[in-house]
Amino acid sequence: MLDFIDFSFLDILDIVLVAILLYYVYKLLRGTVAINIVIGIAFIFLIWQITQALKMEMLSGILGYLLSGGVIALIIVFQQEIRKFLLMIGTTNYTTKKSFLNQLKFLQSEINIEIDTDKILKACSNMAKTKTGALIVIERTNSLDFLINNGDSMNALVNEVILESIFFKNSPLHDGATIIRDNYVVATRVVLPISDSTKIPARFGLRHRAAIGVSEKTDAVCLLVSEETGEISYIKDGEFVLFKNHDELDEKLKKDLA
Numbered sequence: 539m540l541d542f543i544d545f546s547f548l549d550i551l552d553i554v555l556v557a558i559l560l561y562y563v564y565k566l567l568r569g570t571v572a573i574n575i576v577i578g579i580a581f582i583f584l585i586w587q588i589t590q591a592l593k594m595e596m597l598s599g600i601l602g603y604l605l606s607g608g609v610i611a612l613i614i615v616f617q618q619e620i621r622k623f624l625l626m627i628g629t630t631n632y633t634t635k636k637s638f639l640n641q642l643k644f645l646q647s648e649i650n651i652e653i654d655t656d657k658i659l660k661a662c663s664n665m666a667k668t669k670t671g672a673l674i675v676i677e678r679t680n681s682l683d684f685l686i687n688n689g690d691s692m693n694a695l696v697n698e699v700i701l702e703s704i705f706f707k708n709s710p711l712h713d714g715a716t717i718i719r720d721n722y723v724v725a726t727r728v729v730l731p732i733s734d735s736t737k738i739p740a741r742f743g744l745r746h747r748a749a750i751g752v753s754e755k756t757d758a759v760c761l762l763v764s765e766e767t768g769e770i771s772y773i774k775d776g777e778f779v780l781f782k783n784h785d786e787l788d789e790k791l792k793k794d795l796a
């Protein structure tokens with residue numbers, strides 16, 4: 539009678555893994571319209587289970603076909619989210635991997651090229667003073683090749699003059715985003731994916747949505763200067779990272795790029 543409470547270690551492991559999976563799915567879809575689709579599917583699944591338990595053959599048959607045939611449709615609808623989910627799993631051990639690589643630095647001197655955050659932030663401050671709009675994406679572990687290919691490639695060591703010239707209003711390069719990899723500006727005029735998050739306040743336009751979009755889909759971090767307000771934003775993991783002053787921003791950026 540009480541057989542169902544006879545839990546084995548594997549059952550507990552099973553429940554924990556399902557909970558982790560659901561947590562990641564929730565984290566991924568939180569604040570997007572996709573969460574409503576998941577709720578819809580969960581609702582149909584629940585009704586299907588009830589109709590099966592009540593032996594309502596016809597309805598449970600229809601719902602069963604609907605759910606099984608829907609897998610392909612789901613892959614198409616959620617292709618961006620599935621991509622991000624796989625990226626998230628693939629980069630979970632990012633910090634450990636990096637520190638391990640740091641220990642092997644003496645073997646491979648080019649592994650961890652330090653990004654000159656001082657120069658990037660100095661350029662942002664200068665652009666903030668003149669209200670020059672800018673969007674700088676800094677690559678971390680996920681490759682941004684798929685974005686670099688749609689912009690103009692470049693190979694210039696990061697410094698204030700380069701960044702300010704790129705975003706100078708009359709420069710032909712100022713539109714779109716600039717990508718930095720290993721302390722080099724590797725692309726300009728890049729079109730980023732726009733976030734469809736419903737959490738972004740309406741006062742933020744496409745530049746902010748693009749920064750949020752790329753940081754949702756990859757582990758890149760973004761620095762943004764608003765053309766409207768001159769405000770500098772730091773965006774990571776699809777969210778604004780709050781900071782009190784320039785030094786705190788510098789500290790956070792250095793930590794994220796370490």
Ligand SMILES: Nc1ncnc2c1ncn2[C@@H]1O[C@H](COP(=O)(O)OP(=O)(O)OP(=O)(O)O)[C@@H](O)[C@H]1O
Pocket residue numbers: 671672673712713714715728729730731732741742743744745746747748763764765766767
């Ligand atoms: N998909 C995109 N990828 C990269 N950059 C983009 C993208 N869409 C728009 N931008 C950049 O954002 C600029 C338009 O910004 P918009 O005024 O809509 O944004 P905003 O978030 O309100 O920023 P701001 O505060 O600077 O006005 C464009 O000129 C372009 O340079």
